[in-house]
Amino acid sequence: xxxxxxxHKMHLNLGPSHPTMxxxxxxxxxxxxxxxxxxxxxxxxxxxxxxxxxxxxxxxQIFPYTDRLNYLSALxxxxxxxxxxxxxxxLQIPPRCQYIRxxxxxxxxxxxxxxxxxxxxxxxxxxxNFWYFFNVRETMTNWVERLCGARLTNTYVRVGGxxxxxxxxxxxxxxxxxxxxxxxxxxxTGLLKKNRIxxxxxxxxxxxxxxxxxxxxxxxxxxxACGVDYDVRKAAPYYDYDRFSWDVPVGVVGDCYDRLFxxxxxxxxxxxxxxxxLDKLPDGxxxxxxxxxxxxxxxxxxxxxxxxxxxxxxxxxxxxxEPGEVYSYTEAANGELGFYIVxxxxxKPYRIKVRPPCFAIYQAFPELIKGQMIADAVAILGxxxxxxxxxxx
Amino acid sequence: MQQLLDQLKQQFGDAVIETxxxxxxxxxxxxxxxxxxxxxxxxxxxxxxxxxDVCGVDYPERKDRFEVVYHMYSQSTRKxxxxxxxxTEADPHVPTVIGIWKSANWFEREAFDLFGIIFDGHxxxxxxxxxxxxxxxxxxxxxxxxxxxxxxxxxxxxx
Numbered sequence: 001x002x003x004x005x006x007x008h009k010m011h012l013n014l015g016p017s018h019p020t021m022x023x024x025x026x027x028x029x030x031x032x033x034x035x036x037x038x039x040x041x042x043x044x045x046x047x048x049x050x051x052x053x054x055x056x057x058x059x060x061q062i063f064p065y066t067d068r069l070n071y072l073s074a075l076x077x078x079x080x081x082x083x084x085x086x087x088x089x090x091l092q093i094p095p096r097c098q099y100i101r102x103x104x105x106x107x108x109x110x111x112x113x114x115x116x117x118x119x120x121x122x123x124x125x126x127x128x129n130f131w132y133f134f135n136v137r138e139t140m141t142n143w144v145e146r147l148c149g150a151r152l153t154n155t156y157v158r159v160g161g162x163x164x165x166x167x168x169x170x171x172x173x174x175x176x177x178x179x180x181x182x183x184x185x186x187x188x189t190g191l192l193k194k195n196r197i198x199x200x201x202x203x204x205x206x207x208x209x210x211x212x213x214x215x216x217x218x219x220x221x222x223x224x225a226c227g228v229d230y231d232v233r234k235a236a237p238y239y240d241y242d243r244f245s246w247d248v249p250v251g252v253v254g255d256c257y258d259r260l261f262x263x264x265x266x267x268x269x270x271x272x273x274x275x276x277x278l279d280k281l282p283d284g285x286x287x288x289x290x291x292x293x294x295x296x297x298x299x300x301x302x303x304x305x306x307x308x309x310x311x312x313x314x315x316x317x318x319x320x321x322e323p324g325e326v327y328s329y330t331e332a333a334n335g336e337l338g339f340y341i342v343x344x345x346x347x348k349p350y351r352i353k354v355r356p357p358c359f360a361i362y363q364a365f366p367e368l369i370k371g372q373m374i375a376d377a378v379a380i381l382g383x384x385x386x387x388x389x390x391x392x393x
Numbered sequence: 394m395q396q397l398l399d400q401l402k403q404q405f406g407d408a409v410i411e412t413x414x415x416x417x418x419x420x421x422x423x424x425x426x427x428x429x430x431x432x433x434x435x436x437x438x439x440x441x442x443x444x445x446d447v448c449g450v451d452y453p454e455r456k457d458r459f460e461v462v463y464h465m466y467s468q469s470t471r472k473x474x475x476x477x478x479x480x481t482e483a484d485p486h487v488p489t490v491i492g493i494w495k496s497a498n499w500f501e502r503e504a505f506d507l508f509g510i511i512f513d514g515h516x517x518x519x520x521x522x523x524x525x526x527x528x529x530x531x532x533x534x535x536x537x538x539x540x541x542x543x544x545x546x547x548x549x550x551x552x
Contacts, residue, residue, distance in 0.1 A: 028550040044522040217496025353448040
């Protein structure tokens with residue numbers, strides 16, 4: 001006699017507009033009771049034709065678009081894109097510019113992780129941590145506002161340099177931000193590390209093995225949580241990252257708990273890098289001395305015909321880049337952010353392809369949530385830190 | 394770095410159409426028919442365990458109009474290589490490399506969506522960034538940018 005109840009599978013449409021979907025993601029879940037049997041994600045709700053638009057803009061005009069890729073750490077996208085164009089040009093940027101780029105990259109990494117961890121914990125029902133983290137993030141955003149006038153969409157970096165130098169008193173302000181950050185990280189880890197509810201919700205949830213993660217193209221904290229110590233800053237150091245003393249935190253299990261705590265530890269490591277960069281910050285120019293790339297100073301534009309012509313040509317026709325193609329990559333908050341640029345020798349790129357880190361990671365989402373509960377799907381999605389802005393471009 | 398390209402040339406001979414290095418990036422253009430063999434060789438013998446990126450590029454004036462560009466990375470040797478295959482507009486078929494790297498899945502779907510390159514053997518080759526019912530392929534150079542498209546309706550995703 002068959003005593004089991006006859007059930008039939010139910011479909012649940014999660015997203016695209018749902019508070020836990022971190023942007024506009026849609027997943028169609030097939031459920032057996034509350035267990036996920038199958039999942040089919042659909043992306044593209046935030047597709048803004050970044051790559052097509054870029055083909056019709058000069059290299060400098062593309063910076064504002066890169067802000068909107070991963071809008072939680074816009075400064076880092078600026079740096080990644082600028083590095084790609086500079087690689088294409090074969091430019092070596094001055095030391096002060098490199099150090100400032102290190103500082104803003106690490107600061108945006110911290111800001112990105114703060115949002116990722118904070119919102120993910122809100123999804124899990126822990127609201128307090130969100131306020132602890134956003135207090136700190138607010139002080140950092142205030143500094144970024146003083147740096148470039150914008151809080152989120154910064155457009156601070158330029159090809160061959162920066163829009164302007166650090167504002168006065170940055171050293172003191174940043175160090176006090178970092179102090180507050182360390183306090184907030186201590187507070188939040190104190191609340192979480194041995195928290196029974198949090199451990200039950202995250203440990204052994206959404207586990208992925210190192211081999212699978214590599215095969216799926218995982219990079220960044222999600223890969224390091226599986227115990228693989230791949231970090232672009234160590235594997236192919238750019239901007240003197242090899243001269244700072246810092247460590248690459250790795251996890252063991254590759255579950256949600258590890259992914260979150262790798263991010264916690266990365267924030268601590270980033271503060272170490274920023275402090276060393278502030279200590280060693282060299283004096284000197286923040287732009288290359290190459291008038292084919294950077295805009296001439298204003299007094300030359302207003303007082304000399306050469307300056308005016310140079311300015312006009314750079315604005316109207318853009319920076320002339322020799323034909324060729326490069327793939328340049330940086331360690332962004334989510335992993336390897338790659339830019340593949342093809343140049344045909346004009347002032348506009350022939351083709352730009354962005355390799356957003358969370359694109360590769362989000363592919364594996366159906367595999368990760370199969371067999372788990374709906375609530376686990378939300379926890380897993382949060383720890384993957386999928387940002388629709390860079391996923392859909 | 395050059396040695397990896399030499400190794401490929403030695404191993405595959407005529408299948409490697411041309412090789413080049415620019416700004417430290419190594420590129421090998423290979424025949425479409427040998428793509429799977431070369432990829433498998435790179436993964437197994439050159440420990441290229443990451444497939445970082447797959448994308449299309451459109452050159453309307455060329456005989457082989459589309460290029461499909463693959464970027465691989467080896468974590469153990471810390472080397473990178475860029476692999477290219479070229480296909481014509483009339484026959485835009487490239488075998489899928491999902492069997493070697495799962496990460497190719499969405500990257501190939503994106504190239505299909507935006508360029509119309511067909512990846513033979515792909516298990517779920519549907520549009521990714523644009524929607525079902527979108528006419529044309531948006532990143533082709535001859536795509537009319539002012540073209541109006543029909544308003545999309547959500548697809549069921551049930552199949």
